[in-house]
Amino acid sequence: MLNFFKNSSNFPKENDKNRIWMDGDRLHYLDHGNEEEVNLSQLRYAYVQLLAGDPYLFLFDDHQHYIPARSQGFSKVYPKLSEQFGFDDALFFHTIKQKQDCKAKIWIQQQTRNYNILPGDFEDDHIGFEVYAEPTQFISWDISYADIEKLGIGHQYASEYGTLYFKIDYPVRIGNLWLKELEIYCDDIPPHVPIQEYFITIYDESNTDKSYKDLRDLWLDGEDYDAEDYGYEREDQCYLSFDFGDHISSSICYTYDDESNYDDGGTSLHFYNQRDYPxxxxxxxxxxxxxxxxxxxxxxxxxxxxxxxxxxxxxxxxxxxxxxxxxxxxxxxxxxxxxxxxxxxxxxxxxxxxxxxxxxxxxxxxxxxxxxxxxxxxxxxxxxxxxxxxxxxxxxxxxxxxxxxxxxxxxxxxxxxxx
Missing domain, CATH: 2.30.29.30 (Pleckstrin-homology domain (PH domain)/Phosphotyrosine-binding domain (PTB))
Incomplete structure (x- = not known):
C-alpha cells in the first residue's frame, strides 16, 4: 500500500478551491465554500469516481459525500483513510488515471448475516410475526404503535436528523424467515392506528445480491417466474413484491452499481399492512x-x-x-x-x-x-x-x-x- 504514497505525483494535483482534513472520527471537507462532515464511525462504503473528468472520493455514512481528490490536503488524508479502512489503493489510482468517466468500489463495510431461512412449513405470515423474547410472543399485524411499545420488546431512537424509529430488540420470525432488528417508522404515526409498515436491510456475509435471491426463492418457492408479474429485474435494480394474503404484503429491492446508483450489498425488505380499519x-x-x-x-x-x-x-x-x-x-x-x-x-x-x-x-x-x-x-x-x-x-x-x-x-x- 505504501508504495503508492511514496510518490506524491500519483495523486491529482491539489488546488486551493477546496480543503480536506481529519479530526478524530470526523472527516471535514469544504464543498463550494460550505464545510461538510463525514462520520467515519458510520462509514458504510467508499468509491473512487470520475465526474466530467475530475476525480472524487465518494463516501457514504448514511449520506452521500463527493469529495474532490484535488482538495488541498487530500494526499495526506487519503493514506490515513486507506490505512484505517483498507481501501483498494491499486484500484483507486488505476481509476483516477482513466480518460472516461467511471467509478469503482474501493471498500465496503462487511456486514454479518442478519437473516435465515427456517425449515418447516409456517403458514402464519398473513396473521402476524413471532418475537423470540422470553417468553416468545406472537404479534398480530393489527397491533398499534402504542400497544407494541407496551410489550417491552424494543426501543425508540432518533436519527441524527430527528427522525424517530422503533427497533425490535429480539429476532423475529415472519413465516419461514428469521430476521434480526426489524424496525418501524415512528414519525407522524397516530399511536392508536395499527402499524402500516416494517422495514429492515438484510445482508449475506458476501455483501452481494444473494440476500435478494434467497428471499425471492423463498416467496416464489423456487418456481419459474415472470419478473413483470411481481415487479422488475433490471441490470441496475431489482424490485419484487409479494402478497401474503389478507392485505399483508412484502417487497424486496436490491440496487446495483450504475451511473447514479451504488451497490451497498444489502436488500431493502419491507412489510406492509394494507388493511382497512373502518x-x-x-x-x-x-x-x-x-x-x-x-x-x-x-x-x-x-x-x-x-x-x-x-x-x-x-x-x-x-x-x-x-x-x-x-x-x-x-x-x-x-x-x-x-x-x-x-x-x-x-x-x-x-x-x-x-x-x-x-x-x-x-x-x-x-x-x-x-x-x-x-x-x-x-x-x-x-x-x-x-x-x-x-x-x-x-x-x-x-x-x-x-x-x-x-x-x-x-x-x-x-x-x-x-x-
Missing part, C-alpha cells in the same frame, strides 16, 4: 354533540387529501352534514364545540379551531407541469395537513369564509409556475 373513521362522541352553526357547499366534489391511517383528524362525514351537503363537498362551523370541519367525497377533516395556527392556499400555474391549488391547515404544533386540492385559484373564494369563521389568517402567496 372503526378508525367512526366518531360517535362528536356525532352526538355536533351543532352546525354555518355550512358552505363547495363548487366541486373534492377529496380529503389526508389518510385516516396517518391522521387521527380524518373521520366519517357526520350524518347531519351528509344530509345537508348531498353530493357536494363542504365546510361547516360548529361554534358550540369550537370546531371546523371539511367534508370531501367519503371522509372529513375535523379540527378544534384552537389547534389551527393559520390556513394557506397555494396556487401553482401550469408550465412544464399542470396547474393546481392546495388548501393547507398549518397547526400550532408545527405540523400541517393538506385538506383539498383543486384547479388554480379555485380555492381562493373560500378564504374570507375561513377567516370570518375561525378568526385565523388565510395566507395566499403569489402564484408560481410549475416548472
Amino acid at each position: 372503526t378508525l373513521l367512526e366518531n360517535p362522541a362528536y356525532d352526538q354533540l355536533i351543532e352546525v352553526t354555518e355550512l358552505v357547499k363547495l363548487k366541486n366534489k373534492w377529496d380529503i387529501k389526508e389518510d385516516f391511517r396517518k391522521n387521527a383528524a380524518v373521520k366519517n362525514i357526520p350524518t347531519s352534514i351528509q344530509q345537508q351537503l348531498g353530493k357536494s363537498s363542504g365546510i361547516w362551523l360548529d361554534k358550540k364545540n369550537n370546531k371546523i370541519g371539511f367534508a370531501g367525497r367519503k371522509t372529513s377533516l375535523i379540527y378544534d379551531i384552537e389547534d389551527i395556527d393559520f390556513f394557506e392556499i397555494e396556487n401553482v400555474l401550469p408550465a412544464k407541469g399542470p396547474g393546481y391549488a392546495i388548501l393547507r391547515a398549518n397547526l400550532i404544533n408545527s405540523s400541517y395537513n393538506y385538506i383539498f386540492d383543486a384547479d388554480t385559484f379555485e380555492l381562493d373564494p373560500y378564504a374570507i369564509t375561513l377567516e370570518n369563521w375561525t378568526h385565523k389568517r388565510v395566507s395566499i402567496p403569489e402564484a408560481y409556475y410549475n416548472c
